[in-house]
Amino acid sequence: MHIKKYDTNYSRRRFMENTVKGIGAGGVLAPLWPIIANAGDVSKAYPDELLSIEMYTKGKVKTGDVITADNVEHVKDLLDPIAYMHVKDMGRRIHIVEPVKDVSRIFPTEYLEATLKNQGKAVIGADGNVYTKSGEPWIGGTPFPEPKNGIEAQYNLTLSWGRHDFSQYAVRDWDIDSSGDLSYQYDFVWTELNTTARTDGTVWKGKKDLLRYQSVFFTAPNDSAGTSFLNIWDYDQRKFPELHGYIPAFRRVRQFPTNQRFEPLVPGITLFLSDAWAAGDPLQTWGNYKIIGRQPMLGAIGSRNFHGGYHDNWEKPVHGGPKDQTFFDTYMELVPECIVLEGEPTGYARAPVGKKRVWIDVRNQMYVAYVIYDRRGEIWKSFEPHYAMQDNDKMTRNDGAFPAWSWSSVHSHDVQSNRMSRFVQAKSVTGGYESNYDPGDVDVFNKYLTVQAMQRLGG
Numbered sequence: 275m276h277i278k279k280y281d282t283n284y285s286r287r288r289f290m291e292n293t294v295k296g297i298g299a300g301g302v303l304a305p306l307w308p309i310i311a312n313a314g315d316v317s318k319a320y321p322d323e324l325l326s327i328e329m330y331t332k333g334k335v336k337t338g339d340v341i342t343a344d345n346v347e348h349v350k351d352l353l354d355p356i357a358y359m360h361v362k363d364m365g366r367r368i369h370i371v372e373p374v375k376d377v378s379r380i381f382p383t384e385y386l387e388a389t390l391k392n393q394g395k396a397v398i399g400a401d402g403n404v405y406t407k408s409g410e411p412w413i414g415g416t417p418f419p420e421p422k423n424g425i426e427a428q429y430n431l432t433l434s435w436g437r438h439d440f441s442q443y444a445v446r447d448w449d450i451d452s453s454g455d456l457s458y459q460y461d462f463v464w465t466e467l468n469t470t471a472r473t474d475g476t477v478w479k480g481k482k483d484l485l486r487y488q489s490v491f492f493t494a495p496n497d498s499a500g501t502s503f504l505n506i507w508d509y510d511q512r513k514f515p516e517l518h519g520y521i522p523a524f525r526r527v528r529q530f531p532t533n534q535r536f537e538p539l540v541p542g543i544t545l546f547l548s549d550a551w552a553a554g555d556p557l558q559t560w561g562n563y564k565i566i567g568r569q570p571m572l573g574a575i576g577s578r579n580f581h582g583g584y585h586d587n588w589e590k591p592v593h594g595g596p597k598d599q600t601f602f603d604t605y606m607e608l609v610p611e612c613i614v615l616e617g618e619p620t621g622y623a624r625a626p627v628g629k630k631r632v633w634i635d636v637r638n639q640m641y642v643a644y645v646i647y648d649r650r651g652e653i654w655k656s657f658e659p660h661y662a663m664q665d666n667d668k669m670t671r672n673d674g675a676f677p678a679w680s681w682s683s684v685h686s687h688d689v690q691s692n693r694m695s696r697f698v699q700a701k702s703v704t705g706g707y708e709s710n711y712d713p714g715d716v717d718v719f720n721k722y723l724t725v726q727a728m729q730r731l732g733g
Contacts, residue, residue, distance in 0.1 A: 284302070284321060284323075285302050285320070285321060285323060285324055285570070286569075288302050289302075289567070289568035289569060289611070290567075290568075292568060293565060293566070293567055293568050299420045300319070300420065300611050300636030300637065301319035301320065301611070302319065302320050302321060302324065302610075302611070303318065303319055303320060303321060304318055304319050305319070305420075306319045306420075306611075306636060306637065307393070307419050307420055310377050310390075310637070311390055311393075314376055314377045314378050315375050315376060315377075316375055316377055316610065316637055317375050319610075320610045320611070324570050324608065324610035324611065325373060325375070325608070325610060326373075326608070327349075327370055327373075327607075327608045330352075330570065330608060331348045331349065334348040335348050335349060335370060336370070337370055337371060337372050338370065338371075339370045340367050340368065340369055340370070341361055341367065341368040341369075341370060341572075341606075342361065342367055343361060343362050343363075343365070346358060346361040346362055349572060351569070352569075352570060352571050352572040352608070353571070353572055353643075354571075354631075354633065354643040354644075354645050354656060354658070355645065355653060356645060356653065356656035356658075356687055356689055357572075357643065357656065357658060359689070360594070360601065360685075360687075364594055364595055364600065364601075365593070365594040365595060365598075365600075366593070366594040366595075366600075366601045367593060367594065367601075367603070368572070368604055368605075368606050369578070369603065369604065369605045369606070370572075370605075370606060370607070371576055371578055371605045371606070371607050372576075372607065373576075373607040373608050373609070373610075374575060374576055374607065377637050377638065379576075379577070379663050379679075380575055380635070380637060380638045380640070380661070380663075380679065381437065381638050381679060382437045382438055382473075382673060382676075382678070382679045382680075382711075383673070383675075383676035383677075383679075384473045384474075384673075384674070384676070385414075385415055385416075385434070385437040385438070385473050386415075387415075387473075388413075388414035388415030388473040388475070389415030389416040389419060390415070391414075391415065392413055392414060392415045392417075393415075393419055395407055395413070396412060396417035396418060398425065398426070398429075401510070401512070402425075402511065402512065402557075402558050403509065403510055403511055403512075403558075404417050404429050404433065404471075410482075411470040411471065411477065411482055411509055412433055412470060412471040413471075413472075413475045414434075414471060414472050414473040414474065414475050415473060416430050416638075416639045417429055417430060417433060417471075418430055418639075419639065421565075421613070421639070423563070423564075423565065424563030424564045424565050424615050424616070424617065425557070425563050427563070427565060427613050427615050427634055427639070428553065428557050428560075428563055428615065428617060428632075429557060430634070430639035431551055431552055431553035431632075431634070431639070431640070431641060432511070432551075432553040432556070432557045433471040433485065434468060434471050434472075434473075435466055435486075435488075435550060435551040435553065436466055436551070436680060436681075437473075437640075437679070437680075438466075438473075438673070438680075438711045439467070439468050439472045439473055439474060439478075440466065440467050440468070440711060440712070440713050440718065441464075441465070441466045441680070441711050442463065442464070442465045442466075442707070442708075442709060442710050442711075442713075442718070442722070443463070443464045443465075443680075443681075443699050443709050444461075444463055444699070444700045444701065444702050444703040444707050444708055444709045445461070445462050445463065445464055445697050445698070445699060445700065445703065446459075446460075446461055446587070446589065446697060446698055446700045446703055447459065447460040447461070447462065447543060447545075447695055447696070447697035448599075448695070448696055448697070449542040449543055449544070449693065449694070449695050450595060450597075450599060450600050450693065450694040450695075450696070451542075451692075451693055452691065452692035452693060453596055453597070454595045454596030454597035454598075454599065454600060455597060456599065457542050457693075458540075458541065458542035458543065459494075459495070460492055460494065460495070460498060460540060460543065461492065461493045461494040461703035461704040461705070462490055462491060462492040462493060462703070463490065463491055463493065463703065463705075463707045463722075464488075464489075464490045465487075465488065465489045465490070465718065465722045465723060466486060466487075466488050467486060467487045467488070467718060467719065467723055468485065468486045469481040469482075469484045469485065469486060469487070470482060470484065470485055470509055471485060479719075482509065483508065483509055483510075484506065484507060484508060484509055485507040485508065485509045485511075486505075486507045487504070487505070487506055487507075487719065487723040488504075488505040488507070488550075488723075489502065489503065489504045489505070489722050489723050489727070489728070490502065490503050490539065491503075491722075491728070491731045491732070492539075492540060493703055493704040493705040493707065494703070494704035494705075498540050498541075499522070499704075500520065500522040500731065500732035501519075501520065501521060501522060501539075501540055501732070502519065502520045502728045502731050502732050503517065503518065503519045503520075503530075503539065503547070503728075504516075504517070504518040504519075504723065504724070504725060504727075504728050505517055505547065506518075507556065508556070511556040511557040511558040511559070512556070512558045512559070513556060514532045514556065514559060514621070515556065516529065517529065517530045517531075517532070517534060517535070517547070518530070518725050518728060519534075519728075520728040520729060520731075520732040521732075522732050525732075526729075527725050527728055527729055532559075532621075532622065533622055533624050533625060534547075535547040535548040535554065535555055535622075536548050536619075536622070536625055536626050536627055542693070542695075543686075543695050544655060544686045544687065544688040544693055544694070544695040545686050545695055545697075548619075548627070549644070549646075549655075549657045549686065551641070552630070552632045552641040552644040552657065555619070555621075555622075558621070559619070559620070559621030559622065560617045560618060560619050560620060560621065560630075561617065561618060561620035561621070562616075562617060562618045562620065562629075563615065563616070563617045564615070564616055564617075565613055565614065565615055566614050566615070566616055566631075567613075567614040568611055568612065568613055568614065568636075569611075569612055569614060569633075570608060570609060570610055570611060570612065571608075571609045571612045571633050571635075571642055571643065572606040572607070572608060572609070573606060573607065573609040573612075573633075573635060573642030573643070573661075574604045574605060574606045574607075574642070574658075574659070574660035574661065575607065575609065575635070575642065575660075575661045575662070576605055576607055576661075576662065576663075577662050577663045577664075577665060577666055578605035578662070578666075579604065579605050579660045579661065579662040579682045579683065580662035580663070580664045580665070580666055580671075580682050581682070582664060582666065582668065582669045582671055582701070583666060583667075583668025583669035584666070584668055587700045587701045587702065588682075588698060588699065588700050588701045589698055589700065590602040590603055590682075590683060590698060591603045592696075595694070600694050600696075601685065601694075601696070602660070602683050602685065602696055602698070604660050604683075609635050609637075609642060610637075611635075611636045611637075612633045612634055612635055612636065612642060613633070613634040613636055614631065614632075614633055614634075615631070615632045615633075615634060616629055616630065616631050616632075617629065617630055617632075618630075625649075626648060626649065626654075627646050627647070627648065627649070627654070628646075628647045628648055628649040628650070628651060629646070629647050629651075630644065630645065630646045630647070631644070631645045631646075631647070632644050640661070641659065642659065643656070643658060644656065644657040644658070644659075645657075648690070652690070653689060654688065654689065654690055655686070655687065655688045655689065655690075656685070656686070656687050656689070657684065657685075657686050658684065658685040658686075658687075659681050659683075659684050660681065660682050660683045660684065660685075661679070661680070661681050661682065662679070662680070662681075662682045663677050663678070663679045664677060664678040664679065664680065664682075665677045673711045673712070674711075674712060678711060680699060680711075681699060682698065682699055683696065683697065683698045683699065684696065684697055
């Protein structure tokens with residue numbers, strides 16, 4: 275029997291071959307990263323079936339359609355198991371949009387420039403950490419644009435979470451219980467400051483032994499306002515972060531044990547510190563990383579997921595679930611190739627998590643879906659991000675001289691308790707804090723990222 279070279283199963287065969295052979299380069303028709311470096315348009319790297327949902331589904335789904343329980347079977351293999359369940363059983367709807375082909379639309383501009391500039395300079399040292407070939411801490415951008423194994427793929431997520439040297443997110447969260455009712459609503463601020471692995475190629479304040487400072491503090495409602503946490507990450511990914519917390523009821527800062535990373539930050543929320551960017555724990559405190567496959571996926575990565583100018587405070591319409599308020603409206607597109615990565619929390623003897631599975635877009639090495647399993651091997655929780663270049667026909671939000679790219683919202687669903695936390699990167703939250711990526715003249719370290727700052731913010 276003659277097999278047509280580019281029939282609808284060609285990509286599947288190619289993905290299987292690359293996974294078995296451990297080939298790290300993305301692309302089916304041609305290597306992806308040389309195309310990105312030369313033109314930025316990924317079309318030449320993939321056959322039409324991976325660039326068109328209509329061709330992929332043989333006409334059953336097309337751009338402009340809405341995925342519902344009536345047609346979700348046609349895209350079941352393009353969704354993580356919890357997203358599929360959302361649509362099949364809980365009334366969720368997913369809008370299908372035209373895929374992004376210009377790769378500059380799925381990166382912060384300066385991060386993409388650093389990735390291209392520093393490509394080929396990263397190595398993993400004898401201690402398992404990432405260095406330049408001269409032995410210095412990583413100098414910015416994605417260290418392994420073409421990861422050859424699971425450790426390299428995970429490092430692409432770990433070293434720079436939000437792909438900015440500094441990020442502060444004003445976050446508004448709604449927690450929906452199993453009956454579909456709103457049980458909690460929180461405002462909080464999440465701050466990240468990288469000391470190394472920075473896009474500007476510098477080491478912040480000479481702190482080569484650290485990777486980042488990260489804090490989160492709650493500003494509403496009143497009974498939770500002031501609750502705050504501070505993570506101080508070593509550059510050495512074998513070491514656990516220092517985790518400090520301030521609880522207003524006790525009026526003091528205390529240091530938390532490492533297994534606190536697998537618990538809700540406040541009552542009712544399903545967000546764990548471990549969830550952050552599918553890389554919330556130091557890389558070498560997990561292990562058994564392996565790439566188990568490659569596949570196309572539906573991912574929420576386009577500008578339609580930015581609601582600035584359309585909705586107050588950049589919030590989003592909701593639908594689905596028992597009371598029609600469980601899910602944000604989301605817009606997904608066909609991502610032509612994802613790495614499917616698994617890892618296990620080997621450094622946490624009492625971790626309730628058994629393993630995680632992460633789907634990573636090979637074009638920007640950012641995750642588009644993330645699911646964790648408990649120690650029995652049962653699906654426990656999903657953490658589904660929605661990204662966007664922050665421009666639309668109503669407004670453009672700049673990151674320096676360029677339109678900003680970041681996450682816009684998240685679904686964090688604990689399916690075992692059937693509790694959904696959904697949150698947005700808002701324009702601002704209670705207390706007047708706003709999302710931003712440029713600290714300007716503000717001393718953000720002393721204001722947000724020290725133990726003394728936790729006490730002050732909690733007071």
